[in-house]
Amino acid sequence: QVQLVQSGAEVKKPGASVKVSCKASGYTFNNYGISWVRQVPGQGLEWMGWNSAYNGNTIYAQKFQGRVTMTTDTSTSTAYMDLRSLRSDDTAIYYCARVGGIYGADAFDIWGQGTMVTVSS
Amino acid sequence: QSVLTQPPSASGTPGQRVTISCSGSSSNIGSNTVTWYQQLPGTAPKLLIYSYNQRPSGVPDRFSGSKSGTSASLAISGLQSEDEANYYCAAWDDSLHGPVFGGGTKLTVL
Numbered sequence A: 001q002v003q004l005v006q007s008g009a010e011v012k013k014p015g016a017s018v019k020v021s022c023k024a025s026g027y028t029f030n031n032y033g034i035s036w037v038r039q040v041p042g043q044g045l046e047w048m049g050w051n052s053a054y055n056g057n058t059i060y061a062q063k064f065q066g067r068v069t070m071t072t073d074t075s076t077s078t079a080y081m082d083l084r085s086l087r088s089d090d091t092a093i094y095y096c097a098r099v100g101g102i103y104g105a106d107a108f109d110i111w112g113q114g115t116m117v118t119v120s121s
Numbered sequence B: 001q002s003v004l005t006q007p008p009s010a011s012g013t014p015g016q017r018v019t020i021s022c023s024g025s026s027s028n029i030g031s032n033t034v035t036w037y038q039q040l041p042g043t044a045p046k047l048l049i050y051s052y053n054q055r056p057s058g059v060p061d062r063f064s065g066s067k068s069g070t071s072a073s074l075a076i077s078g079l080q081s082e083d084e085a086n087y088y089c090a091a092w093d094d095s096l097h098g099p100v101f102g103g104g105t106k107l108t109v110l
Helices: none
Strands: A003-006 A010-012 A018-025 A033-039 A045-052 A058-060 A068-073 A078-083 A092-099 A108-111 A115-119 B009-012 B018-023 B034-039 B046-049 B063-068 B071-076 B085-093 B098-101 B105-109
Touching: A003 A092, A003 A108, A010 A018, A018 A033, A018 A092, A018 A115, A033 A068, A045 A068, A045 A078, A045 A092, A045 B098, A058 A068, A078 A092, A108 B046, B009 B018, B018 B085, B018 B105, B034 B063, B046 B063, B071 B085
Parallel strands: A010 A115, B009 B105
Antiparallel strands: A003 A018, A018 A078, A033 A045, A033 A092, A045 A058, A068 A078, A092 A108, A092 A115, B018 B071, B034 B046, B034 B085, B063 B071, B085 B098, B085 B105
16 A cells, blocks of 8 residues: 655754655655655644655755755655754654645645654753 | 644534634635645544545545635534544645645544
């Protein structure tokens, strides 16, 4: 079945970096994009950016520009989100989500299970 | 502070009809399609409504969406206990060059 499986929980110190992976299966990876959305536990959703698996193009939310890098590896159907200079307020659940299918360019139709990233000294 | 505004909570009894509002501006809801997501406790969000009022396969027709000007609404008819969840609206924002979300509405089935 179509699914996105993310890497496991991470604990990082302030100032460090974290790289979260998102492995796709059950569909043609190159035909879609991957967006990353984060959620502070108990709070709302925040879009971080989008990465095309077709040509590697990226769009980052202004808030994260300069601190985030999103990439895709078509040979393994895996997307990555690298967030640097971590702060305590980056503690959140990070989701990858498929975008660009029959539901439109702005609808996230398949979500990963989420990766908890905790930033603490 | 979310760009789209939703009521923090809503409630209803089984079988009742409930609506959840989502208020935005001309740069998002006013000029782009609205999407709704359902998030059950401890799980990832799930696409519920896209392009204002379209349902992906598998979503019951009890769920419907609408839009008027710079506001949108999600209606749930024949409320069931399994509908208890958080609901988020979203829309592309032309000024921010990306999708924005509402703060979410926690629906309680009494």
